[in-house]
Amino acid sequence: MKNKNIWVYGFNWGSIIGGLLLVLNVLGFFLGFMDSFLWGLLTSLVFIFGMVWTITNYKKNIIKTDMKFSRLFLLGMISAFIISFFHMLYMMIFVYKLNPTYFDDFLVLYQDILNSMKFDLVLEDEPDMVR
Secondary structure, X not given: OOOOOHHHHHHXXXXXXXXXXXXXXXXXXXXXXXXXXXXXXXXHXXXXXXXXXXXXXXXXXXXXXXXXXXXXXXXXXXXXXXXXXXXXXXXXXXXXXXXXXHHHHHHHHHHHHHHHOOOOOOHHHOOOOOO
């Protein structure tokens, strides 16, 4: 992947990092590690080191010249945008297939907060709050 085009390079490495994070998140869900602090730290480190390596490798090995900060920032933004697309894909899979009660848990939590504040509102009776 020695393409000098910053858009292609950012798309390629953003796809690789995003795909890896997608696989790690799905694997973490099935292994039951998703709520673990260390698993979250691992996925964060994959993201951070992947982004740093992408920008550093582009500057040192592909272009081999000094670049303006704005070009490096653009490369980071392109990669981060593609990675966020993969995270959005994971969240869609998570909400619709892996954990369909994801939003129901928020409804229960919000109802508990309303009950602790002594409100007489029952969210299950509100048609806008129920799916």
